Amino acid sequence: MKTIKIKKRNINEKIRVAYFSSDFNEHPVAHTVVELFELHDKNQFTTYGFSYGKNDKSIYRKRIENALDHFFDVQMYADKDIATLAQNLKIDIAIDLGGYTAKNRIKIFSYQAAPIQISYLGFLGTLCHEKIDYIFADEILIPREH
Numbered sequence: 001m002k003t004i005k006i007k008k009r010n011i012n013e014k015i016r017v018a019y020f021s022s023d024f025n026e027h028p029v030a031h032t033v034v035e036l037f038e039l040h041d042k043n044q045f046t047t048y049g050f051s052y053g054k055n056d057k058s059i060y061r062k063r064i065e066n067a068l069d070h071f072f073d074v075q076m077y078a079d080k081d082i083a084t085l086a087q088n089l090k091i092d093i094a095i096d097l098g099g100y101t102a103k104n105r106i107k108i109f110s111y112q113a114a115p116i117q118i119s120y121l122g123f124l125g126t127l128c129h130e131k132i133d134y135i136f137a138d139e140i141l142i143p144r145e146h
Contacts, residue, residue: 014046018091018114019068020082021122022053022075022103029097029121030060037067048091050074050082052105083111092116096132099123 023029094114099122
């Protein structure tokens with residue numbers, strides 16, 4: 001497993017990780033990440049959710065809200081305002097869960113929401129964004145020879 005080196009890390013007691021998505025509701029993304037959120041080591045991480053999708057009041061939405069330390073419904077915010085909120089919260093790592101899918105808000109990352117910006121899960125195969133530092137991928141998405 002590789003260690004991620006943080007460029008200009010904020011000085012926080014714990015690492016602040018924020019997840020950004022329009023799919024914190026009855027959606028395959030929520031089905032995939034809810035347990036990940038529930039299993040975060042709270043001794044090492046403070047977790048944040050930035051939701052810009054509909055609150056469907058589903059069990060998945062409730063589980064995600066409960067699993068994360070802080071949850072923000074930002075669907076009515078402008079992209080720049082969401083990035084500014086993340087900066088003010090001193091987020092260390094911002095993770096986009098949508099990529100270039102419907103309802104994406106990838107422009108948030110153009111405003112540098114955090115010193116380290118990562119894309120995970122949502123349509124990674126075509127994501128080529130100059131402000132995304134890393135992607136979480138497997139050998140299916142990115143074969144070893146690439």
